[in-house]
Amino acid sequence: MHEYLKDIPQKREWFFISPVQIVKAINHFHSTIDVALDSNDFRVISGKYLVLKSRVRKGLRTVETEKCPFCGTKHIHSGGGKDYKKNIEVQEGIRTLGHRRPHCLIKHIEFITPNGTVVNNKDGYYLGI
Numbered sequence: 001m002h003e004y005l006k007d008i009p010q011k012r013e014w015f016f017i018s019p020v021q022i023v024k025a026i027n028h029f030h031s032t033i034d035v036a037l038d039s040n041d042f043r044v045i046s047g048k049y050l051v052l053k054s055r056v057r058k059g060l061r062t063v064e065t066e067k068c069p070f071c072g073t074k075h076i077h078s079g080g081g082k083d084y085k086k087n088i089e090v091q092e093g094i095r096t097l098g099h100r101r102p103h104c105l106i107k108h109i110e111f112i113t114p115n116g117t118v119v120n121n122k123d124g125y126y127l128g129i
Contacts, residue, residue: 046092054097
């Protein structure tokens with residue numbers, strides 16, 4: 001990795017690298033990304049839609065997910081306001097606030113859950129509530 005990044009500015013072992021350069025390095029090495037996930041208890045709906053644990057934030061205006069295994073960040077969505085509970089759906093025994101389109105499409109990423117189910121970022125995810 002150090003040899004591959006030798007032309008990138010660095011300070012000791014820290015590289016000053018752009019997101020585009022990171023994607024190129026990942027593609028070059030076909031790396032596994034460790035995004036320091038909040039949990040490893042992922043559920044799946046319809047055999048392909050990942051369920052991200054989510055919580056309604058203070059003020060009931062937005063919903064925040066756990067770290068997304070595709071991009072490593074938490075996603076923020078509209079929470080539906082004070083009446084958000086009317087929007088809760090049960091999908092295969094899982095309480096959700098519905099299906100969301102993917103936000104993290106820099107690269108096609110497959111994620112293998114601990115039970116072996118393969119999901120990908122192109123399908124989007126459900127907000128588990």
